[in-house]
Amino acid sequence: MAAVFYTSCSNGGSSESSPQNESSKRDESSPQNESSKRDELFTQNQSSKLDELFSQNQSSTQNVSSNLDEVTIGNQVWMTKNLNVDKFRNGDPIPQAKTDAEWEAAGKNKQSAWCYYNNDPANESKYGKLYNWYAVIDARGLAPEGYHIPTDKEWTILVNYLGNDAGTKMKSKGGWNSYTSGGDETCPNCVDWSAEYRSKVPCHTCKDRRRVSVPTQTNTGNGTNACGFSGLPGGHRGYYFGPFLDIGKYGYWWSFTEDDELDAWYRDLYFRDGYVRRPYDGQKGNGLSVRCLRD
Numbered sequence: 001m002a003a004v005f006y007t008s009c010s011n012g013g014s015s016e017s018s019p020q021n022e023s024s025k026r027d028e029s030s031p032q033n034e035s036s037k038r039d040e041l042f043t044q045n046q047s048s049k050l051d052e053l054f055s056q057n058q059s060s061t062q063n064v065s066s067n068l069d070e071v072t073i074g075n076q077v078w079m080t081k082n083l084n085v086d087k088f089r090n091g092d093p094i095p096q097a098k099t100d101a102e103w104e105a106a107g108k109n110k111q112s113a114w115c116y117y118n119n120d121p122a123n124e125s126k127y128g129k130l131y132n133w134y135a136v137i138d139a140r141g142l143a144p145e146g147y148h149i150p151t152d153k154e155w156t157i158l159v160n161y162l163g164n165d166a167g168t169k170m171k172s173k174g175g176w177n178s179y180t181s182g183g184d185e186t187c188p189n190c191v192d193w194s195a196e197y198r199s200k201v202p203c204h205t206c207k208d209r210r211r212v213s214v215p216t217q218t219n220t221g222n223g224t225n226a227c228g229f230s231g232l233p234g235g236h237r238g239y240y241f242g243p244f245l246d247i248g249k250y251g252y253w254w255s256f257t258e259d260d261e262l263d264a265w266y267r268d269l270y271f272r273d274g275y276v277r278r279p280y281d282g283q284k285g286n287g288l289s290v291r292c293l294r295d
């Protein structure tokens with residue numbers, strides 16, 4: 001039934017998935033410049049319309065960009081918060097799935113649904129709502145007037161524009177879990193040696209143990225938010241049985257673009273690294289965050 005939506009936006013290719021292949025010369029564009037450019041572009045009216053859509057209660061851990069509702073990144077204008085609407089653009093309510101059974105049924109029946117992470121309204125102000133993909137492509141319109149849900153291709157444009165460490169530039173400065181590293185690790189000195197070379201040459205770093213003891217340390221999972229995207233680790237809700245997973249560790253955002261009968265494309269950010277992933281397992285019945293892009 002929704003096939004009409006796919007034709008214009010599915011690029012079908014995976015060749016553009018690499019976030020690292022764009023030059024880094026664009027790193028020069030500072031978020032300050034972009035922010036002020038944006039300010040010139042927007043009227044008060046548009047700002048207050050957005051205010052109605054979002055809770056006033058903002059995280060105090062984000063950088064200066066969090067005071068803005070939008071940020072210009074390259075040629076795109078992104079919202080800086082996850083979508084938090086419970087009505088479609090035409091005014092129809094989007095059903096809230098509160099129980100695991102309701103959530104799974106919505107996915108099975110290909111019906112739009114939203115939820116709070118852990119069904120807890122306390123997560124709303126920071127993370128917005130989680131939506132299944134059927135809400136994303138619902139003909140009644142999930143994105144507010146003047147906005148749309150980014151296609152897979154539009155996500156790729158963003159990631160390519162940001163270049164190296166795109167995920168670090170997209171992650172907020174606070175709110176991500178930290179993680180420890182170190183302990184018993186592969187010896188960095190001889191890790192790439194061939195078996196033959198190892199048999200002839202002793203490694204003085206690990207004394208041929210192939211492992212070394214590295215002091216453990218705690219690393220931040222936070223990003224720099226250099227582009228103002230302000231990505232937070234809102235986690236997701238699984239389709240089958242409706243479990244809530246990964247808050248603090250992953251942020252997931254839908255694209256408008258279908259992959260196949262069961263899956264749609266999305267992007268995620270991870271607390272342990274600075275990559276933007278484009279996984280293949282985006283089941284349409286999953287609950288992910290949504291970011292809107294200006295038309």
Ligand SMILES: [Zn+2]
Binds near residue numbers: 191206208209
């Ligand atoms: Zn070694």
